Amino acid sequence: xxxxxxxxxxxxxxxxxxxxxxGKIRKPPVDLKQCELKELIQYECDLRGPKEDPRxxxxxxxxxxxxxx
Amino acid sequence: xxxxxxxxxxPSIERVSLRTRLTKPIRRAxxxxxxxxxxxxxxxxxxxxxxxxxxxxxxxxxxxxxxxxYFLASALLLHIFFEYFYxxxxxxGISMLPTIASANDWVLISKLYRRGRNLHVGDVVSFKHxxxxxxxxxxxxxxxxxDFVVEGTPGKGGSGRMxxxxxxxxxxxxxxxxxxxDSRTFGALPLALxxxxxxxxxxxxxxxxxxxxxxxxxxxxSDALD
Numbered sequence: 001x002x003x004x005x006x007x008x009x010x011x012x013x014x015x016x017x018x019x020x021x022x023g024k025i026r027k028p029p030v031d032l033k034q035c036e037l038k039e040l041i042q043y044e045c046d047l048r049g050p051k052e053d054p055r056x057x058x059x060x061x062x063x064x065x066x067x068x069x
Numbered sequence: 070x071x072x073x074x075x076x077x078x079x080p081s082i083e084r085v086s087l088r089t090r091l092t093k094p095i096r097r098a099x100x101x102x103x104x105x106x107x108x109x110x111x112x113x114x115x116x117x118x119x120x121x122x123x124x125x126x127x128x129x130x131x132x133x134x135x136x137x138x139y140f141l142a143s144a145l146l147l148h149i150f151f152e153y154f155y156x157x158x159x160x161x162g163i164s165m166l167p168t169i170a171s172a173n174d175w176v177l178i179s180k181l182y183r184r185g186r187n188l189h190v191g192d193v194v195s196f197k198h199x200x201x202x203x204x205x206x207x208x209x210x211x212x213x214x215x216d217f218v219v220e221g222t223p224g225k226g227g228s229g230r231m232x233x234x235x236x237x238x239x240x241x242x243x244x245x246x247x248x249x250x251d252s253r254t255f256g257a258l259p260l261a262l263x264x265x266x267x268x269x270x271x272x273x274x275x276x277x278x279x280x281x282x283x284x285x286x287x288x289x290x291s292d293a294l295d
Contacts, residue, residue, distance in 0.1 A: 002199070002238065002256025007220055007230040008148055021215050021236050039287040040191055041212070045166040045245045060167050063209065063246055066287060067190065 035068040153180050157271070158195070158205075164243035164250065165207055168193070174272050176207060184199065185239065186259030190214065191284030194241065199255050206265055207263040208251050212240030214260075221253055222246050237261070286288035293294060 008016060017030050042063045051058030126133040156178050163171045178195050182188055190210055198204040210216035212234040220230045225246070234240050239256035243249025252258060271277050 002258075003235050003256070005232045005235055007228070007232045008167065009081045010219070012230065013114075013217060013231060016217065016231075016233065020176050021233060037287040038284050040285070042209070042242065042244050042246055043167060044247045046247055058166065060245070061221065063225075067284065 032068050038069050040065040040067065044054040076105065114171075123267050149179075150233035152288060155179055156265070160207055164245050164247045165193070165209075166245040166248075168209075169207065169267075169270055173274075174270055176267045176272065177269040179268045180265045183264050183268035185263050187264070188239070188260075189282075189284070190216070190284045192284075193280055196241070196258060196260045197264060199258060199262060205264065208228065208243050208249070210239050210244045211252075214238060216240070232268045239263070 014032060017032060018025055018026050019068055042065060043060040044059040044063055045058050048059045120134075122136055124134055156177050158178060160169050160174050160176045162171050169176065176195070182192075182194070188194065188210060190213055193207060193209050195205055195207050198206045214234055214236045215236050217231050218234060218240045220228060220232055234257055240252045241258050242251045242253065267280055269277055270280055
């Protein structure tokens with residue numbers, strides 16, 4: 001069973017980043033815009049066409065995930 | 070006779086005693102009689118024979134013994150190799166499309182990364198499923214302990230809220246976001262359940278191929294995200 005965690009709106013990410021997991025203030029403070037931007041591509045794949053038809057194809061559309069590192 | 074039907078004929082005591090070498094010279098009987106002990110009673114036990122002595126006398130037993138010895142040693146070595154170094158497993162399911170095919174793809178798992186050792190965001194890991202007992206799953210790590218991640222699928226409705234991955238846990242998502250049951254379903258995954266990292270994928274049609282790490286420097290402009 002995963003532990004219960006608090007969720008927050010992405011607009012408040014800048015405030016939450018300033019705290020460590022144990023509740024203490026992070027030193028030095030973090031500026032997200034100064035962190036390196038990275039990306040990870042994942043996909044949304046689905047079957048195009050009827051399931052029984054052998055000519056049906058799986059089509060994957062990319063989904064971009066962005067990270068601050 | 071029962072002895073005749075035995076699989077391994079054990080040597081009789083008489084035969085063994087005949088083969089023993091004499092360590093002391095035979096003492097000839099002297100003219101004067103030896104003084105006999107008066108009233109002491111002694112108990113004699115049969116001399117214990119070692120295993121090697123049995124094996125020397127029976128070639129069939131020796132063959133069985135050496136076969137068992139090498140079989141156990143090789144089984145132990147294989148167990149250590151598969152449990153602590155590398156293992157090749159057949160993967161099935163559509164949750165990691167198109168990185169890993171839905172069938173007939175084998176994944177080479179490095180056990181050097183078990184329990185979350187030296188793992189990073191973007192690595193594809195194998196782990197014991199937290200909800201289904203006895204089942205294993207393969208997903209990609211999106212968040213390590215202390216990282217902030219989106220709770221649902223990015224840009225696809227949902228609450229769109231974020232959370233911080235708790236210590237000792239990681240956030241795993243399948244590459245096929247539509248058909249994957251991952252941390253969006255069962256929450257943060259304990260690192261203790263991670264059994265290894267997928268380093269290679271093998272299929273008979275494409276051969277060996279290296280698994281891409283996934284996380285790369287972004288092409289998007291940083292200013293465009295404001």
